[in-house]
Amino acid sequence: MIHHSRTTRQLQLLVFLILTSFIVGCSETQPNNVLRFGLANRPTNLDPRFATDATSARMNRLLYARLVDFDETAQPIPSLATWEQISPTQYRFHLQDNRQTFHHGPKLTSNDVKATYEFILNPDNQSPHRSTLSLISEIQTSSNDSVDFYLSHPDGLFPSYLVIGILSANLIHNQHPFHEHPIGSGPFTFVDRPDDTRWRLMRIFDEQLFEFLRIPDPTVRTLKLLAGEIDMLQNDLPPELIPYLAKEHMVQIQRRAGSNFSYLGFNLQDPVVGKHEVRQAIAHAIDRSSIIHYVFGDTAHPANALFPPTHWTGPSTLSEYSYDPQQARTLLRQAGFTDMHPAQINYKTSTDPFRLRLATILQHQLAQVGIRTSIHSHDWGTFYGDIKAGRFQMYSLAWVGLKTPNIFHYAFHSDSIPPQGANRGKFVDDRTDLLIDQAQSTQNIQEKRDIYQRLQTHLLEALPYVPLWFEEHVFIARRSITGYTLSNDGNYDGLLSVQRTSSNLTSQPEHEEH
């Protein structure tokens, strides 16, 4: 019996050893010729006609070429095409001679441009970009290299709307599934998508492979970078992780001022926050510089207007609301609120832990001047749904990826109260409407800029939003990664020039490369 049990134990040990070696043997090794990029969110749709999320938009920039791009000041510049304004309602675009061919071979022509935009404009196709482009009444091609856009009404900003990736007319006609297998004429070509967490792209000029990995948890994304399983990541990290990573010798950090505008929004029909003095009191009660220093670790900049000073309409000098609790209390008293009868505000935010933390800090700072806030946090879909439907008293949110100043009409004009636009706080102000209308009607860029700057000064006084800050873009990579340049809108164009230097490969841990 004893012999039998010893034999059994030996057999069990043998099976265990075989299984262990099987497991180790079966594990896939990661080839070292691939550059890996960590993503917080999945690109929802790699078809530019339908993509609306930031990750898809950034990856689509790599896969598809577009007619127009933006410079550092967010002014439209030629990309695939140069343009001329034939009349206030007609623009002619000339495709550049040195343009890339489509990844499946054919040359990109004006027919492809026409087919792409006509597809978007067809209401049956339900493209989310149709409403922005609905001023296009007709598209005509005079040659393979030239395309004319006719507008229903003049709009000086029209070229800046043509930033959607161009698809092949033939593939559109054949109903090619671009969301499954993107084919464009951008600097990267789509290779495959092994599962719902990985997308493989190849940089065409040097055939460098890239793998985009979705790693939703920021801590795990950071650990993956430290372990060498990804080479780089950009943004979407809690600010406290950045000083921690800065101490790690194997990683490098690049930072750049961003343009994503964080703000507090208000329901201006509300008896409490509808009062101008209350909003001014809130602006004076918030100690933004302390929040930026202690909470953001100095990875944000105070905002006073929708656009940063680097934007072509961004005002360079605005007198900001200083942190002044005494002034805030005085303003509240003027609005009729006292310690016995305090202002009470419901504050809506999302369930994102960092946003909730910020909300509790703001709640505390507002309490110091006698404003009682109760925080209501909801999952993103519910929260955003409530904001869009106007079900809020006060909320915090950010405008992401703003480029064109038509956002002022969309967010502040009295014609844009939902469902017509995003004037969610129902801000009705004659001077604002007048300035927006004037800016939109003028064709002179300098004049446009002056009016938009005056408008932003006025908005800071009227306070439909309390501006908070612009969060910085942060790029973190292994030391072996070189050549990446952060853009001011957080796109991934830096991947066009990024390289892994071979000298640093040998210093990486043994388990990361094989």
Added chain:
Amino acid sequence: MLGETAHATDKESLRQALGLHLPIHSQLLNYLQRLIQFDLGTSIHSGRAITDIFLERFPATVELGLGATIVALTLAFPLGILSAIRQKTLIDFSAMTFALAGVSIPNFWLGPMLIMVGSLWLGWFPVSGRDGVLSLILPALTLGTAMAAILSRMIRSAVLEVIHEDYIRTAQAKGLTESRTIIRHALRNAMLPVMTLLGLQLGSLLSGAVITETVFAWPGIGSLMIEAIQQRDYPIVQAAILCISLIYIGVNLLTDILYAWLDPRIRIRDAS
């Protein structure tokens, strides 16, 4: 889907395309008709067929669920049995402390801790992702430890209940070794409540372990459903709920069938 500035005509066109203009009963009937043909619809955001998305995600969930179950069984049975037969000893105390810790430690903490040790310090396993067999070990350990903790307590109490029965005394009197008595007689009789719990746990694992899947970027059903809820991708949410319900029912049915196999007294007999 269409943005806030969408024209009323576009919204109406989308409603018609999605069939939302039809009366509720027609919508339900259409849905059931498609369901019979295994057509779960298409994702609102990605435009992909939901059946394809599920077929892609489900193997990952099964893999993780089975991996975690193997970890749980490997830990729970020795711990539960040992603490039962060595009741009120150091072994019992240690095993039950492990069980308490296993139940108390949340997966969102244990996962990153295991990554720190297993991936960063030791360099044995990948940090996250589904890339080879090694990548299964940390998520399976994270999920399996909590499951083992509950299971081991259940095994301990179930074995303690039967260990003083007459048939155990008879087996010992026959001269059987302790291990044989426990495995052949005590454990088999103690298995019913354990199987019930195991069935429920396996059901919930196969329905997607949301936190573990998120921490380890594991592309399973749980994370798919959470993403769909966040994006308001209703067809995916609908299909995920249906799929999860069916898995629960299936696993519980299997558990019931296993009862009959384990305990001949509850086999269905012909009344005649």
